[in-house]
Structures are given as C-alpha cells and as structure tokens.
Amino acid sequence: MxxxxxxxxxxxxxxxxxxxxxxxxxxxxxxxxxxxxxxxxxxxxxxxxxxxxxxxxxxxxxxxxxxYTHFRRAGTGTYHIQVCSTLSCALRGSQEVCDHVAKRLGIEVGETTEDGLFTLSKVECLGSCDTAPMFQLNDDYHENLTLQDVDGIIEECRQEAARGGAR
Ligand code: FES
Incomplete structure (x- = not known):
C-alpha cells in the first residue's frame, strides 16, 4: 500500500x-x-x-x-520542453525549432536526456499563436523563438541545474 x-x-x-x-x-x-x-x-x-x-x-x-499533454508524468525531465506544432507555429518554423532542440539535447521527441534534465515533446496549440514559433518550458512560455534563443534557453537551464536551482 x-x-x-x-x-x-x-x-x-x-x-x-x-x-x-x-x-x-x-x-x-x-x-x-x-x-x-x-x-x-x-x-x-x-x-x-x-x-x-x-x-x-x-x-x-x-x-x-x-x-492531456500538460500533465507532468513520471519520468519527465527536470525541464520539460513542449514545442507547439500547430499551424501558426508550423508556418513560422516550429519543426526547425523542434529539430534544433532535439539535436542540441541528443534526443528524439518523446525522450528524456540520460541525465534526466530535459524531456522534449511536441504538442498542439498552446494558445500563443501570435508569438509563433513558441514552446512551453515547464510553466513558462518562450515566444518568437529563434534558434539562437533556443541555445540560450537550454544553456540557462543547464546553468540553473548546475547551481542546484532547478525546480
Ligand atoms: S499554433 Fe502554436 S501557439 Fe497556437
């Protein structure tokens, strides 16, 4: 029990x-x-x-x-990146964003990094279509993303985790 x-x-x-x-x-x-x-x-x-x-x-x-995709399931990494893949984001490069995150983390969509730090998911519209492309990182939205932004966000997460400050 x-x-x-x-x-x-x-x-x-x-x-x-x-x-x-x-x-x-x-x-x-x-x-x-x-x-x-x-x-x-x-x-x-x-x-x-x-x-x-x-x-x-x-x-x-x-x-x-x-x-629902928004619940945090067991086995999810400390940082859950949910890339919106619906129309507005798709038209503005969400697949490129998703591929870039996957490449940077060395995982595929639906996977978690070996260190348990990141999980990458593709989700449907997060209601922020006017700021496409965007993803949700834990509870926060990151909008109008460029690949450079993505690199900076991932690096910030790594630094935060190294300081023991994640979550
Ligand atoms: S299409 Fe991406 S937030 Fe709506």
Whole structure:
C-alpha cells in the first residue's frame, strides 16, 4: 500500500475544490493539478491515490492524465520542453525549432536526456499563436523563438541545474 498523501494544505485545497463543482468527477482535472504540485509528477501510484481519494476508477484517471499533454508524468525531465506544432507555429518554423532542440539535447521527441534534465515533446496549440514559433518550458512560455534563443534557453537551464536551482 502506498503512503502517498496530500499535505494538509493540499487536502484543504482539494476540499475547497469540491465545493466549487457539482460532483467529484467534475473536479478531476484541478485535483490532478494539486497532485502534480504535491507529488512533482503523475505516475501510477499518484494516479491511484487520486482515484482512491475521489472514489473513481484508476482507469478513468489514467485516461484523463494520458489524454492531456500538460500533465507532468513520471519520468519527465527536470525541464520539460513542449514545442507547439500547430499551424501558426508550423508556418513560422516550429519543426526547425523542434529539430534544433532535439539535436542540441541528443534526443528524439518523446525522450528524456540520460541525465534526466530535459524531456522534449511536441504538442498542439498552446494558445500563443501570435508569438509563433513558441514552446512551453515547464510553466513558462518562450515566444518568437529563434534558434539562437533556443541555445540560450537550454544553456540557462543547464546553468540553473548546475547551481542546484532547478525546480
Ligand atoms: S499554433 Fe502554436 S501557439 Fe497556437
């Protein structure tokens, strides 16, 4: 049996959420956000905890977590780069950006670097089409990207991690 549990603050947030939705199932997405904040990522034990907490099936939780790209799943690197590949970004060079990130990191889309520092994903529109091409790095948007910007961002991440400041 897992000893995963929301903190008191997390539980208070969850209980507050339940007052804002018509039923527990409707509160699944924001509850998963709390789980992500509490546990760092969403693996099988974390999804099972949420399912037990909410009284819904683990399969439903798994289905929701794997449907959306914005949840941080188990095994994701410290820095998760999600390159938008939808039309506006595609027209403005997102494939080139994605290929450049992949080359710089020595990984393919969907992979994590051996040191666990970076994960690269391709995602659908992130709602910042007027600043294409762009990617999301953890919670932050990086917009109007040039390949030079990409190099600088990756380098900043590496330096931050070396200082022990990541996340
Ligand atoms: S198409 Fe890339 S943010 Fe919308």
């Amino acid at each position: 897992s000893d995963l549990k929301f903190s008191e603050k997390g539980m208070q947030h969850y209980e507050w959420l339940l007052t804002r939705y018509p039923d527990k199932q409707a509160a699944l997405l924001p509850t998963l956000r709390i789980a992500e904040e509490e546990f760092g990522n969403l693996g099988v034990p974390e999804m099972k905890y949420v399912a037990d907490l909410m009284g819904i099936s683990p399969a439903r939780v798994f289905g929701v977590v794997t449907f």
